[in-house]
Amino acid sequence: MVVELVAQTVVNGINVGALYGLTAVGLSLTFGVMKILNVGHGEFLMLGGFIAFWLLRLWGVDPFLSLPLVAAALFLIGAFAYRLLFATLSGYDEHVKVKNSLLVGFGLFLVIPHIARILWTGDERAITPFYSGESFPIFSVRVGYVPLAGLVVAIVVILLLHLFLTRTYLGKAVRGTSENWKAAKLMGINVNKTYMITFAIGTATAGIGGILVGLTQVISPDVGMGWTLKALIVVVLAGIGSVGGAFFAGLILGVIEAVGAIFMGPYAVALGLLIFLLILMFRPQGLFGKA
Amino acid sequence: MLVVDKIDVFHGELQALWGVSLEVSEGELVSLIGANGAGKSTIVESISSLNPLAAGSISFKGIRLDKEPAHRVVEEGVCLIPEERGVFPGMSVLENLELGAFTHDSRNHRHETLSSVYALFPVLESRRAQKAGTMSGGEQQMLAVARALMSRPKMLMCDEPSLGLAPIVVKSIFDAIRQINQSGVGVLLVEQNVKAALGLSKRAYIIENGRIMGQGESKNLLNDENVREAYLGTG
C-alpha cells in the first residue's frame, strides 16, 4: 500500500518535474549565454498556454498539434521583445546587465499579466481536449495520458535543443558566444543576432511549457510569476550552463515537492524555496554547473 | 589594401590613439612595434571594428571598415587573432576551427581549409577532440592562428603571438606566419618582441603613447640607433 502511494507520488512528481525542467531550460540558456535574467520568463509561458487554449476553444485545434505553432509564435514574440527591450542592455558590463535585465523582466511581469487580464479576464483556464482525464495503469500506478505525453514532449524538446547546440553551426555559435563573445565577434559571428535567437529559443520553450501547464494544471494571467520562481529555483539547483542538468534538476524538484506534500501538505511549496536558499549558500554552482 | 587614415580612438574619456595612419599592401608582412600600453592592441581592435572611431577612417580594398559591425569586417576578409588568443575553452579544437569558418564563404570551403590548416599545424589534427582550454599556451596560439585561417582571410592581424611562449614555440609560430604570408595573405604583426618582428617583416611602424613615431624598412630600423636603444637594449 505504502509502496503504491510512494510510486504514484513519484510518478506525479516526475510529471510536474518535467514541466519545471522545461521551463527552466529556457531561462538557463538565456542567462548562461548572455547574462540576462528574464524575470518575465513566466509571462511568456502564460502567453503560450493561452494561445493554445484559444486555438482549441475557437477552432478545435488539438493542443499537441498547436505545439509547433505556439513555439513559432513565442519565438517571434521573444525575438521582438529582445530587440525592443533587452538589446539595449547588451553593451553593458556583466554586473550592470544582470541587474538591469532583472528590472526589465520585472517590468514585463507588471505589464503583461495586466494586458492578459483585460483581454481574457482573470479566470483560470484549463486546456481540456476530449482525452483529458484518461489514464492507464502500470502495475497499480495510474499514469495519465496527457501528463505522459507532456513528459515525452518535454524530453523531445530538450533533446532537440541539445542537438541544436551541439550539431548545428548556429547552435555552436551560441555556445561560443556564451564562452567568449569578443572572440565570437572576431570570427564573424553576429553576436547581437545570436543573442536574439537565444532569447527567442528561451521564450519558445517557455511557450511550449505553457501548453503543458494548461493541459496538466491551469493557466491564468497571474500564473506567470509562480513559474518564473520555479524556473529560478531549478536553474540555481542545476547550476548555470547545463541544459540537460536543468531538466534533471526540474525532475528532482518535482519529486521532492511531491514527496514532501505527503508529509507537509500545503507547506511543501516552501520546500523548493528552501532548497533554493540552501544551494545558494552552500553550493552556489549548483548540482551540475561549471564552477 | 588596408588603409588606416588618421584615426583617433578613445577608451571612455581617455584618448588612446592620436591621428594614427598606416598601410598594408596586398601580400605584405608589416610589423607594428611598440612598448606595453603604447596602443598596439587598440589599433588592431579598431580595425576589427571593436572600437568606434572618434576621427579618421579605415578602409580595406576600398570598403570602409569603420562603418561596418565587427562580424562584417571578418566577411570582408580581415581577421584578427587577439592578444588573449580568443579560443573557446569549453569547446573542442575541431569545434573551434569550425566556428572559425563561420562566414558563409569560408563555410562552403571549410573542408579544404581544414586540410591545409592541419598540414600547417599537425598537432591540431591529432588533438582535434580535445577541449581547447586544456591545451598548452603554444598549442592554443596555434589554434588561434588556425581558426583565423579558417575564415580564409585576405589579411591577418596577429596581436602579440609570442606572448608567454617559449622561444622554440615562438619560432614555430613565426615560421607558420611567414608561410601564411608567402601564400599571399597580408599580415599585420603586432609585437613587443621587436627583434623577431623586424626579422620577419619587410616594413614596420613604431608606435609610442598612441602616436606613430616612425616607420620604414625593417632592416633600416634594426640598424637605427634610436630604435636599438629604446627597444633592443643596445646602444
Add this chain to the structure above:
Amino acid sequence: MSHAKRFSISGIVVLFLILIPLITQRTDLITWFTYTLLYITLSQSWNLIWGVPLPLALLAGALGAVIFALIIGFPAFRLKGVYFIISTLVLAEILQILFYTVLPRANVLPSKLLNAYSLTPRYYLSLVIAVLAVVVVDWIRRSRLGLGLMSIREDEDAAEASGVNTLKYKLTAFLISTSLAGLGGGVYAYYAAAVRPGYLFSALWTFDAVIIVFVGGVGTITGPIIGAIFFVLLKQLLSLYLPGGSHVMVFGILFIIVVLYLPGGLIGLISKFRKA
C-alpha cells in the same frame, strides 16, 4: 462624498505610499528588494488587536520589523547583488506562505476604536510619519553613513578596499529602512482597520515601492515623493475606467522606459528640461 473627505482619503494613501518609497532610496541599490520587509507591518496589526496605545504599538511594529529583517537578512547577506535580491524575495515568499497558513484570519481593530474611526487623524499621522521618513533619509544622506553607502553603490569592491566596512554599512541601511517600513506598515494597519497578516507579507508592496522609486527617480529625495503622488493619482484615475490594478501596468511601462532610457526617472527628466 464631500471634497474634503475625498481629499483626505487620497491624501492619506499618498502619504502612506510616500513613506515606503522614501525608504528605498537608500543609495545602496542592492538593497532594493529588501523592502520585502514591508511585511513586517504584521507585527503592528497584532499590537492593535491587543489594545496597546497607538504610539507604543507603532514603535513595537517598527521593532518587529527590525527583528524580521534580521531573520531574513542574515542568510541573504552573504550573497552579492542579484542573488541577494532574489534571495530576499524568496525568503519573503516563504514567510508569506507561512503566515497565510498559520494565521489565515484577518486581525481587526478593537471595536471601540472602530466605532470612533475617523479619517483626519489618520491623515495627520501619515503626514507626520512621511515627514519623519524624509527627514531621516535626508539626514543620512548628509552623514558619514550616507557617504559610505554611496561609495558602496558606485563600486563595492573599491569601497571595501578603501576601508569602508561594507557589511556594517549595508546592515545599518537595511535595518533603518526596514524599521521605517515597519512604521509605514503600522500606519497602514491603523488606516485599514482590518488586515490579514499574510497579505502584508505580499511581494506586491515591495513591487509598488520599487516602481514608485524608480519612476520617480532613484537615489533622490524628491523623486519618490513625486513618484508616489503620481502613482496614487494614476491609481484613482485609472480605476474609474479600467479593471483594478491598471495603474500598475502603466507604471510597469514607465518603469521599463526608465530602466532602459531614463536612469534618472521623472526627476531626471525634469532637470533635463530645466537645463535645456
